[in-house]
Amino acid sequence: MIYLDVLLLVNFLTAYFLLLAAGLLSGQRAGGGRMLLGSAMAALSSLILFAPEQPFLIQLAYKAGTALLIVAAAFGCRNKRRFATAVCWYAAFNIALAGLVMLVILNTGTRALQTGNLTVYLRVSPLLMVVLSGAGCLAAExxxxxxxxxxxxxxxxxxxxxxxxxxxxxxxxxxxxxHLTDPITCLPVLVVSFPDAAARIPQPVSDYLKAWFDGRAPEQPPEGMKLRLIPCKTAAQSGLLPGFAVGNIGLITAQGVLGLGRTAVAFAPQSFGSERYEALYGQDFL
Known part of the structure; x- marks a missing residue:
């Protein structure tokens, strides 16, 4: 007897933890909404267990296709290398989790395994599945x-x-x-210390930011600039950082400037306390 509500809930929670782990190991972190969407798609994909048995190639294409869609929903596919890495890690965690539980079942001799269309249903405690998924995510962290x-x-x-x-x-x-992201594009944001970088910032932008942090920012940003308000939460407080949408951020290399794509820059009012850098980026930025 397979209970549909239990099947969907367990797959949803399990996929959430596995996507977290895959994101950690591929240097990405998705927003809450995207994680929920990816987990919901993973839960719905398990319904193929109820379908008539399909030819092996169709089963394989379905599993590969749903894995690609689930990871794309959670992390996007802008960076092809990181997208492929996340897909591989997500698939590996799924296989490892199923193998671990099947190993326990085979060693105990219990008849608690059902398969269909390359989907494995393990009739074990839902709590056990969720705990094992969480443990895998914690181990990755x-x-x-x-x-x-x-x-x-x-x-x-x-x-x-x-x-x-x-x-x-x-x-x-x-x-x-x-892990700051632009709320409009959902892309990672470069955080710049205004005090550390003030001497390098163009005067109109510098004047605007100085007025902002003094509590008297003008209504309109500098000409040609698009204002972004970036949500920022720390252990001590939460608030909004002023920033601007930029057409491109380039990585300076020995061969020239390598474009990283469209994103935004946020400005912090405090110094980062180092003479070796004026900005911070997260693991999912480059």
């Missing part, structure tokens, strides 16, 4: 933190940003805790 150690802020890169028609060169450091 701990592994990433241990591997990162204390090196994150020592990894810095040169970036080029165009503000008010003027190219601005900044030094940016990796901060694994930086």
């Amino acid at each position: 701990l592994g990433m933190r241990l591997l990162a150690g204390g090196k994150a802020l020592r990894q810095s890169v040169g970036l080029e940003v165009e503000l008010a028609g003027v190219p601005v060169h900044l030094r940016a450091a990796l901060d694994t805790g930086c």
